[in-house]
Amino acid sequence: MRIIASYAIKGGVGKTATAVNLAWEAWRGGASVLVWDMDPQGAASFYFRVAPDAHGGAKQLVKGDTDIASLVRGSDFDGLDVLPADFTYRHLDLYLDAAKRPTRRLVRLLAPLAERYDYAVLDCAPGITLTSESVFALADALIVPTVPTTLSLRTLDQLAAHLRTHDAGGAVTRPFLSMVDRRKALHRALTDAILDGGMPTPFPFLRTVVPYLSAVERMGTQRAPVGVFAPGDPAAQAYRALWGEVREVVGGR
Amino acid sequence: MTKAPAQTPPAPPTPPANPILVALARTFPVPAARYAVPVSGGGADADGTIARIALAVAALDPPLVIAQRGRESRRWRYVDTFDGLVHRAGGTLAVVAPAGTSRAKAGGASGKSDPATDGTAGRDERDDAEAGPWLMWQAHDGRILDAVAWPDGPPPAFARDLPAGAFRDALAAITEPRRLLPLVDVTAAYRTYGIVDGEGKTVVRLRLGAGTAAVEASPAGGSGRSSGELAPWIDVLAVRGYDKALAAVRDAVARLSKSGGQGAKADSSFVPGLVVPALATVGVKPGGVSGKFDVPLSADARADAASATIFRALLQAIRTSEPGTRADVDPEFLHDFRVAVRRTRAGLTLLQDALPPAVVEHFKAEFGWMGAVTGPTRDLDVYLENMPAYRAALPPEVGHDLGPLEAYLRTRQANAHAELVAALDSPRYAALLADWSAALDDIAANGADAPAAAEPIAELGARRTWRRFKRVLDDGRIIGPDTPVGALHQLRIEAKKLRYALEFFRRLVPPAEADALIGSLKGLQDNLGTLNDMGVQQGAMRAFAADIGRRPSNSATLLAMGWLTHDLHAREHACRLEFAARFDAFDAKDNRQRYERLFRPRR
Numbered sequence A: 001m002r003i004i005a006s007y008a009i010k011g012g013v014g015k016t017a018t019a020v021n022l023a024w025e026a027w028r029g030g031a032s033v034l035v036w037d038m039d040p041q042g043a044a045s046f047y048f049r050v051a052p053d054a055h056g057g058a059k060q061l062v063k064g065d066t067d068i069a070s071l072v073r074g075s076d077f078d079g080l081d082v083l084p085a086d087f088t089y090r091h092l093d094l095y096l097d098a099a100k101r102p103t104r105r106l107v108r109l110l111a112p113l114a115e116r117y118d119y120a121v122l123d124c125a126p127g128i129t130l131t132s133e134s135v136f137a138l139a140d141a142l143i144v145p146t147v148p149t150t151l152s153l154r155t156l157d158q159l160a161a162h163l164r165t166h167d168a169g170g171a172v173t174r175p176f177l178s179m180v181d182r183r184k185a186l187h188r189a190l191t192d193a194i195l196d197g198g199m200p201t202p203f204p205f206l207r208t209v210v211p212y213l214s215a216v217e218r219m220g221t222q223r224a225p226v227g228v229f230a231p232g233d234p235a236a237q238a239y240r241a242l243w244g245e246v247r248e249v250v251g252g253r
Numbered sequence B: 001m002t003k004a005p006a007q008t009p010p011a012p013p014t015p016p017a018n019p020i021l022v023a024l025a026r027t028f029p030v031p032a033a034r035y036a037v038p039v040s041g042g043g044a045d046a047d048g049t050i051a052r053i054a055l056a057v058a059a060l061d062p063p064l065v066i067a068q069r070g071r072e073s074r075r076w077r078y079v080d081t082f083d084g085l086v087h088r089a090g091g092t093l094a095v096v097a098p099a100g101t102s103r104a105k106a107g108g109a110s111g112k113s114d115p116a117t118d119g120t121a122g123r124d125e126r127d128d129a130e131a132g133p134w135l136m137w138q139a140h141d142g143r144i145l146d147a148v149a150w151p152d153g154p155p156p157a158f159a160r161d162l163p164a165g166a167f168r169d170a171l172a173a174i175t176e177p178r179r180l181l182p183l184v185d186v187t188a189a190y191r192t193y194g195i196v197d198g199e200g201k202t203v204v205r206l207r208l209g210a211g212t213a214a215v216e217a218s219p220a221g222g223s224g225r226s227s228g229e230l231a232p233w234i235d236v237l238a239v240r241g242y243d244k245a246l247a248a249v250r251d252a253v254a255r256l257s258k259s260g261g262q263g264a265k266a267d268s269s270f271v272p273g274l275v276v277p278a279l280a281t282v283g284v285k286p287g288g289v290s291g292k293f294d295v296p297l298s299a300d301a302r303a304d305a306a307s308a309t310i311f312r313a314l315l316q317a318i319r320t321s322e323p324g325t326r327a328d329v330d331p332e333f334l335h336d337f338r339v340a341v342r343r344t345r346a347g348l349t350l351l352q353d354a355l356p357p358a359v360v361e362h363f364k365a366e367f368g369w370m371g372a373v374t375g376p377t378r379d380l381d382v383y384l385e386n387m388p389a390y391r392a393a394l395p396p397e398v399g400h401d402l403g404p405l406e407a408y409l410r411t412r413q414a415n416a417h418a419e420l421v422a423a424l425d426s427p428r429y430a431a432l433l434a435d436w437s438a439a440l441d442d443i444a445a446n447g448a449d450a451p452a453a454a455e456p457i458a459e460l461g462a463r464r465t466w467r468r469f470k471r472v473l474d475d476g477r478i479i480g481p482d483t484p485v486g487a488l489h490q491l492r493i494e495a496k497k498l499r500y501a502l503e504f505f506r507r508l509v510p511p512a513e514a515d516a517l518i519g520s521l522k523g524l525q526d527n528l529g530t531l532n533d534m535g536v537q538q539g540a541m542r543a544f545a546a547d548i549g550r551r552p553s554n555s556a557t558l559l560a561m562g563w564l565t566h567d568l569h570a571r572e573h574a575c576r577l578e579f580a581a582r583f584d585a586f587d588a589k590d591n592r593q594r595y596e597r598l599f600r601p602r603r
């Protein structure tokens, strides 16, 4: 199982949209995929119409009472499953705090599922936390949606600094440009500078640009990946191209 | 502690999965349970069924709603070897092609459908290879073992016709050198439904199916087809993690279904594919057609007319295995041909009281001749088929020395087969079939002039079966550890005669009883049969050795054959030791009581 984390320090940059659509593209290509909704807000679960786990599955999991596999829910796509939110990030952080080797614990948690899926796609909450640090160590790839603004780019430097000063494991970090609005002069300038190499960045950027498109917003009312309800839309095409690049990075199917 | 983020991409893991397999696993999910569609007003009513399920799931807590997702039709052309090797290895092999409805339409579903909750949504852009048709190998539990794109034409004739690869190798290990023959064709129409919770999330899927099954009258491609409607069914498909909803829906459907339903977990005999109901519909047994002999009889039919029915079925079997016997494409054709001939002879003896004596006498002789002219080829076929087992019984270098024996057997087999074909081309054979057919027509139309001709077949059958049963018991009970082997061979023949009687009159007892009767006898027959084979093969080795030994360079082969003969002898001995236990199992109280209950004459 290859683990792909959709992660950014900054909030509202398209992490969840990325996780949901990449997972669906991987599934569409024939892989079996687990989406782990690590954000207590449960946005990824919502997009897949999976109700959050109301029974505090996380606590039981922490105590070792529950097998992680029993918390998994099938999505509407046979072979794409969801580990819903509220197997929560908060509980997880507490648990990891108490554990001796937090990263190891996370690896062990996922172990029973490793055989079943080709990919796990992690939808992370923003910020640097104990959980996110474990994710850095666990993941094969960190995919970082990055809006072309100075503030957003600054968080990339912060991430690079953090990874450098911590034992960050083997994740390949790849930002890509997210929510790009070509009507905005700054977006245009930064996007061009980044893609033609004129602007140094701490990690190489993926070439795919995901523009700011209303189809992505409509995921909230359709409650499905864009490729399902708008397969011909530029948004669906962008995520398809993005998945092609991510698959190259992470290996596998 | 410091470490730069690694930037080398990891090596790709597992080799890429076969995209056809992925597509198929999603297209043919394994159902959690299957139920018969309730029948109302004389016909299966799918819409009414769905309406009633909708009411039932709306009453659940929390309430669920049902939504139609799509329709599709497919044609399945199942193939297997004559003796059902694919089936016996735990699976089915079929060319599967879309029939009628196009795939895109199936994905998009009806106007009401919401593509977001259709498990097949968004896949309409897949390659043609992933839309079928496929040659698909499916395990009895529904898992797809392997698949390959295959044109919607004739299925492969041999495993070796598949493209090179793991699929071909695995199938060849099971079926080669057997030919793959049409088993049954199924056309099925499916309607899929989602059962949806308050979030709009599909928590259970339903798939309604209906279809027809058709079979060639003969695997050798003879004349005529028989076909029938499959009883409509509902598959309940689980969505991972929604166990409660699944249980509730299964409950609701089970209550509506006229049958109890079959579930993968509850019932290990549940085969989710279509082949089992399809074969039942057309009256063919899974696991091969060669052993099948199942003639519908009504208990009170006149014995002469019922005999004609039985013989006509056997004549048909002779005719349909004849082309394959001539062509020598697969030894099983000749085997079937001979089985039908032997059964005919056995039937002439068994039913002689109901048949004109002159007819019995003449055709017993003629079918005896048929048995004689086909015997040598069959024997040689068996030795050739045994070669791998012979080699396996010896150390590898010694097994290698059997090469000249195999070559010798092949030559003899070819000669024997040529003689056999000459016999089939002879006027005598043509006359045999024509006269026999005419005689049967005459008996069917005018009745036979014979003492038991008008007796109900059930009575005659019971009487004969009972007598043969008693004879097996009597002959078997006197056999002890020191009894000469000849007595065991006599018992083998009596047991075989009893087997014929059971098979002829199979339809006159309840199916479960028939299976139990044949099952208990089979254990004994297998033992006696192996015992006999081992003895015959030792004798044959001696005879072959006389020929092969003429060439001095064959001395190593002779040595290997000697070794082999010793092995055959050891196995014969082991059989002999096992006999007592096998016979005791046959002579068990419950088995005796079964015979008494079913066949014992009531004064």
Ligand SMILES: Nc1ncnc2c1ncn2[C@@H]1O[C@H](COP(=O)(O)OP(=O)(O)OP(=O)(O)O)[C@@H](O)[C@H]1O
Binding pocket: A010, A011, A012, A013, A014, A015, A016, A017, A018, A039, A043, A124, A125, A126, A178, A179, A180, A210, A211, A212, A213, A214, A216, A217, A218, A219, A220
């Ligand atoms: N490419 C895009 N075009 C238009 N809208 C987008 C795009 N990507 C994301 N959005 C919208 O922006 C909002 C935030 O996106 P999303 O939830 O994916 O970000 P996030 O990084 O996961 O946020 P959070 O940090 O809150 O988890 C959502 O309303 C989403 O619909």
Ligand SMILES: [Mg+2]
Binding pocket: A015, A016, A017, A039, A043, A123, A124, A125
């Ligand atoms: Mg989010």
